[in-house]
Amino acid sequence: MLDHHAVAPPVHEHITDAVKTPALVRLTPNTVLVRFETLKVYAALGAVRHLLDTGVIRPGQTVVDSSSGIYALALAMACHRYGLRCHIVASTTVDDTLRAQLEILGVSVDQMPPSDDLRLDQSRRVARVRELLARRPDMHWMRQYHDPVHHLGYTELAELLLRALPGEPLTVVGSVGTGASTGGLTRALREHDPLTRLVGVQPFGSVTFGSERFTDPDAIIAGIGSAIHFDNVHHELYDRIHWLDFQHAMAAAVGLLRDHAVFAGLSTGAAHLVATWEVARDPLRTHVVIGADTGHRYTARVFTRHREALDPALLAPVEIDSLDRLAPPWAAIDWARRTRGPAVPAQERPHERRKDPVP
Template sequence: MYKSFAEKLSEPDLIDLGDGIHVLRFEVMKVTSVYAAVKELLDRGVIRPGQTLVDSSSGIYGHALALVCRELGLKAHVFASVAVDAAIRTQLKYLGATWTQVTSGGDGGLRHDQETRVRLVHAYLEEHPDAYWMQQYHDDVHFAGYERVAATLVKELGSAALTLVGGVGTGASTTAMSGFLRGAVADFRMVGIQPFGSRSFGGEAIPLDGFIIAGIGSGIRFGNIHHDAYDEIHWLNFDVAAAGCRDLLSSTGVFAGLSSGAGWQVSKYLRERSPDGAPIVFLAPDPGHRYVEKVFPPEGPLGPDPAYAPTVIEDLAGLTSPWSAMDWARRPYEVHDDLPPYVPATAAVASASV
């Protein structure tokens, strides 16, 4: 029996989808990292009960922070992306969290959205010096929760060979799990997924084109991505990921979001390229409810999607939409911060605090 809902949500389900492909399905993946991180910070005396924890979020991190803070006796304030919808805002409200939602402004892109949110965090900390910034984009404390998840994969699938496929995001899930698994699995490969427009692996030259960017891409430098953890990187656009979501649902019954659809597409490609049956596991961070209108239109007949395949490139100059793949070979990479200077008066926010 679980002691709380947060504890339950921190435990994903490993599901065999056939042909050696497995999905590690989370209800709210960020609960796994936030739950362990907040507990560790409490144990170390870095934070204390009753304190306000603050961070920036495009959706599920904010939900996770609110849920964990409610359980462990803390408060939460979230600087929410334009991607945060009414369903998440409702959960924040009833979990006792407050939030400020960034409105569309400037170029409307990811860089503007993430940079504005981080600047607002700084301003909030100046006004509330007792608050604590969780720094999901930078602090490796978010790695801790995935150690148990990695151990489960080894227990269930063995230690001979394993390929893990997942969105890079902040790095907390895939960077963390690669660190835990590389020493435990003899033949381990980490395959990261990026949307076009993301700076983390040099894809910013091709504009973002859909909601997928919200969860697994970066418009600013993320400090807890270890670029040398990744063996292969795939860049996918919205259409490829959305088609993967629809195929995943119709062929396996798994209802999941855009990064999951991207993971399914990459996993099928990897299986075709390496038909030896060695386990491939892809991460499904959340269900598909947030994506229904954009990805699963309920009206009209079902139609076939194109059969997508990646363009294999040798360097970043060859990046091309809708899907590119590169043997990253665990190389380092430096993301340069060339963002414009901070002018506090220009921050555009919605009056959404409760």
């Protein structure tokens, strides 16, 4: 029998509206997973809408950017929605499934050659974008790593969480990556509650929070950390930072699937493992775990190797009080919202600056 009083699901005008909305899953009384098909639709939609509204770009124009994966698809979908052309300089980590989706959506794709050196991969991508801009000055460089316009879309996610979790003191736990998702979300949440906490997750080998002296040959850190400086990472927003190696992230992703039936990527698994530790330290807060994407692109490197995975229940970080003491496989520090301004080589800085639209 039909329940005529049931609330009907919305009928969306475009797939981006459906894809951007996460599923909220309470894994434990004080842990909530925010699970996305692809997180960066918020960033891409927010950025594209702002740039169109302010006249920085116009319909029919070509936008270009570098991506290791999920931002490329998010930007392609946003361009499809708003009538823009799209060119992606893709990381070597972009697989055939994603590349096929991009090409069918009409995206021009430049993919970097195979490389185990993430710094080289990222440097090649930046150099290629500059070559394109020199030949095609009509292109607009989206600069997902540097332009704060990518923070704006996460205000909508903050409003969703505040409606779903009214009155609960929140701690956001997520991979740092470009800084836009954790930074944009937390900045918006702190407008309602300045005591909202932010815990960032990093791999070893990332320059963002000072672990570049380490190498992790198995790590798939594209999208979690960085080999170059990102202006969109605002260090002063973070209360705690955790660094995990690949084996710990793999154990966490497999454990999340085994314990909660959630098939998600490495960054989601790592964030959940970190949240489990943080909940034990601060059980009165609700820990919101950012689940950036599904596990499909990690099937071969992670999930088919599930029998090799460590037991997450046996893993714990070493608490440190200085980056001098940082060491694998898992370390944590009270970052305490302090600013860190690393020296940035000129070739890694964005080619232009606009006024920061982030409040």
